Amino acid sequence: MVKVAILGFGVVGSGVAEVIRRNEEVITARAGVGMEVKYILDLRDFPDSPYADKMVKDFSVIEQDPEVDVVVETIGGAKAALEFTRRALKAGKSVVSSNKELVAQHGYELLCLARENKVSYRFEASVGGGIPVLHPLSQCLAANRLTEVRGILNGTTNYILTHMIGTGLSFEEALKEAQERGYAEHDPSADIEGIDACRKTCILAAIAFGRHVYPSQVSTEGITKVTLADVSYADAAGMRVKLLGRAIRQDDGKVMAYVAPHLVRHSDPLADVDDVFNAIIVRGNAIGDVMFYGRGAGKLPTASAVVADVIDAFQHQRTRRFLSWDEGSEAYVVGPEGLCSQWFLRLRGTVRDLEGLGPVTILGRPGAPADEIGVITEAMTHDELSKRLNGTAPLSAMRVLDESADLA
Numbered sequence: 153m154v155k156v157a158i159l160g161f162g163v164v165g166s167g168v169a170e171v172i173r174r175n176e177e178v179i180t181a182r183a184g185v186g187m188e189v190k191y192i193l194d195l196r197d198f199p200d201s202p203y204a205d206k207m208v209k210d211f212s213v214i215e216q217d218p219e220v221d222v223v224v225e226t227i228g229g230a231k232a233a234l235e236f237t238r239r240a241l242k243a244g245k246s247v248v249s250s251n252k253e254l255v256a257q258h259g260y261e262l263l264c265l266a267r268e269n270k271v272s273y274r275f276e277a278s279v280g281g282g283i284p285v286l287h288p289l290s291q292c293l294a295a296n297r298l299t300e301v302r303g304i305l306n307g308t309t310n311y312i313l314t315h316m317i318g319t320g321l322s323f324e325e326a327l328k329e330a331q332e333r334g335y336a337e338h339d340p341s342a343d344i345e346g347i348d349a350c351r352k353t354c355i356l357a358a359i360a361f362g363r364h365v366y367p368s369q370v371s372t373e374g375i376t377k378v379t380l381a382d383v384s385y386a387d388a389a390g391m392r393v394k395l396l397g398r399a400i401r402q403d404d405g406k407v408m409a410y411v412a413p414h415l416v417r418h419s420d421p422l423a424d425v426d427d428v429f430n431a432i433i434v435r436g437n438a439i440g441d442v443m444f445y446g447r448g449a450g451k452l453p454t455a456s457a458v459v460a461d462v463i464d465a466f467q468h469q470r471t472r473r474f475l476s477w478d479e480g481s482e483a484y485v486v487g488p489e490g491l492c493s494q495w496f497l498r499l500r501g502t503v504r505d506l507e508g509l510g511p512v513t514i515l516g517r518p519g520a521p522a523d524e525i526g527v528i529t530e531a532m533t534h535d536e537l538s539k540r541l542n543g544t545a546p547l548s549a550m551r552v553l554d555e556s557a558d559l560a
């Protein structure tokens with residue numbers, strides 16, 4: 153019997169308990185043995201829960217119980233979660249996590265600690281919710297030199313953008329719905345400011361390119377400045393507004409990583425990824441592009457990835473498969489300054505004010521004020537764009553997603 157302790161009985165933790173109970177038969181068949189939740193750690197009381205008899209408040213009970221094989225960390229944050237993960241690994245227990253903040257900040261250290269203690273540290277659920285992407289990236293694409301990872305990595309913001317466009321909900325209404333569905337972070341500013349997508353970009357880049365990328369190294373912009381006017385111009389140009397995380401391996405070995413809203417052409421597979429769905433496109437020199445698609449947030453999809461990792465950690469107890477990457481460095485990560493893109497601009501002014509911009513496609517939108525103009529420029533770096541704007545501050549500026557990374 154695999155004995156599991158769940159840390160944190162929130163959306164994901166309770167989903168893990170539910171999946172283990174609901175899919176008992178199939179999990180037993182796949183793991184080769186049954187799976188039992190022995191403890192659930194939470195500071196809150198859940199007297200009416202069917203798991204009330206498993207609740208503990210003191211982590212040492214789990215740490216000191218030799219029967220516990222796998223600790224599931226679904227607390228979130230990087231304080232108690234970090235301490236308990238360190239202690240569990242040192243106590244010889246494998247740890248499975250959905251915590252992107254912790255992995256993005258401390259993944260290198262925790263993977264080293266797991267290896268030293270001959271146990272697993274796994275976190276498939278930390279990126280893309282229920283989508284299997286980290287495993288395939290590290291195992292099935294191992295024969296490729298990977299050059300780029302890009303994708304829609306946050307379910308909450310994708311839900312908001314989809315419903316602002318499709319159902320005409322306000323930003324606040326769409327966010328409230330995403331929160332009610334259990335998609336949003338405890339503090340939803342991590343979603344809408346792009347911080348969650350940034351953490352996931354770091355994890356993807358570390359696995360794809362083999363070195364740690366820290367969140368503070370990634371230029372990050374969320375969706376708070378995206379307006380319905382921008383969305384309407386994008387629509388007129390046959391495009392959709394999507395928040396993308398992107399990591400590109402440069403020829404000099406450095407990684408360019410950033411998170412920002414983009415205009416995506418309807419012909420791009422990312423354009424039709426709606427609602428809570430995420431999609432991650434990985435580019436390899438043998439395979440070309442591969443896209444991973446599915447539910448990027450939510451209780452049961454995320455729990456599905458966690459429980460699969462528990463099975464994997466247990467099955468590989470004797471022939472441990474260590475995931476690893478190297479320590480990061482300051483010079484290793486660069487911002488998108490060198491990236492040439494076409495730009496969508498929304499400006500206050502008239503066509504006569506566009507002279508310095510070079511060739512542009514002028515866009516229209518229903519109800520646009522007479523002194524507002526929307527354009528798509530030719531491809532250029534951000535510096536070149538600033539030069540051509542010559543001091544004019546656009547109301548909005550977003551990159552148009554290019555087919556392939558085009559470095560200046």
Ligand code: HSE
Pocket residue numbers: 278280281305306307308309335336337343348448449450
């Ligand atoms: N808040 C996250 C999202 C949860 O909306 O994608 C899944 O990581």
